[in-house]
Amino acid sequence: MTNQQFQAFLTDFFYSPQGQALLKEEQAIIDRTLSQVFGLYLVQLGRICEEDLLVNSRVTNKVLVDDCLPSVANKCFIQADIDYLPIKADSIDVFVLPHTLESVIDPYHLLRQVDQMLIPEGHLLITGFNPLGCRTISNRLQNTQGGFKQAHLIRVHRLVDWLSLLGYDIELITYSSASCFSQKPAGRWLQSIEQGLGRAGLHFGNLYAILAKKRIFSPTPVGLNWRLKNWLTVSKGQRPVATSRSHKQSRQALKDKN
Numbered sequence: 001m002t003n004q005q006f007q008a009f010l011t012d013f014f015y016s017p018q019g020q021a022l023l024k025e026e027q028a029i030i031d032r033t034l035s036q037v038f039g040l041y042l043v044q045l046g047r048i049c050e051e052d053l054l055v056n057s058r059v060t061n062k063v064l065v066d067d068c069l070p071s072v073a074n075k076c077f078i079q080a081d082i083d084y085l086p087i088k089a090d091s092i093d094v095f096v097l098p099h100t101l102e103s104v105i106d107p108y109h110l111l112r113q114v115d116q117m118l119i120p121e122g123h124l125l126i127t128g129f130n131p132l133g134c135r136t137i138s139n140r141l142q143n144t145q146g147g148f149k150q151a152h153l154i155r156v157h158r159l160v161d162w163l164s165l166l167g168y169d170i171e172l173i174t175y176s177s178a179s180c181f182s183q184k185p186a187g188r189w190l191q192s193i194e195q196g197l198g199r200a201g202l203h204f205g206n207l208y209a210i211l212a213k214k215r216i217f218s219p220t221p222v223g224l225n226w227r228l229k230n231w232l233t234v235s236k237g238q239r240p241v242a243t244s245r246s247h248k249q250s251r252q253a254l255k256d257k258n
Contacts, residue, residue, distance in 0.1 A: 039093020175205030
């Protein structure tokens with residue numbers, strides 16, 4: 001079940017001056033990331049704005065799935081409950097979740113659904129607000145009711161743990177700039193500081209994006225890893241004993257015994 005109030009807030013927020021700057025950065029990150037993936041079917045779960053986030057994707061068929069109809073008619077739109085997606089298993093090449101995990105009650109349940117519908121070696125792109133981002137923190141402090149306080153913000157390392165548990169390889173983790181006080185892009189000096197903090201494992205960008213690839217498990221036949229030992233035939237009443245003798249040695253031992 002999605003948080004309709006938070007989704008409505010996002011739609012309004014991304015039309016504000018602050019939101020427009022963040023949306024432009026997020027669109028650039030999505031375009032860069034999707035340029036690396038290909039396939040026949042791409043599904044976007046959840047709608048955060050009226051703009052088409054997939055406009056620059058080279059995937060053949062692009063579908064938007066949401067539980068509310070968009071104000072602008074979209075011929076490639078499916079209205080469905082996010083918790084019960086009507087999509088066949090192993091049929092989708094790419095999934096895009098723009099802030100979708102922040103808008104649902106049980107994000108891990110949604111990830112399990114996506115995992116079932118994604119083909120082997122398919123890609124999953126997740127975007128979200130960085131809880132340590134300065135704009136995220138300031139917006140949560142300013143909005144005493146609603147807004148960012150309604151979102152289930154998830155840290156990147158937690159998402160990485162979930163994806164690793166489901167059997168995904170993390171191919172890319174990227175952050176937007178850490179602009180706090182202006183809608184303008186960060187200067188070079190601030191970008192150099194951000195890069196240094198990033199190398200130290202500290203990321204304060206307002207948005208993050210994770211690109212993960214579904215791993216293929218290839219089982220190893222058990223029969224190739226073990227060898228049946230030779231058994232020495234014994235007379236009735238005696239306990240069987242395992243031996244490492246060869247077949248010829250066993251036959252010679254029986255002849256000597258007789």
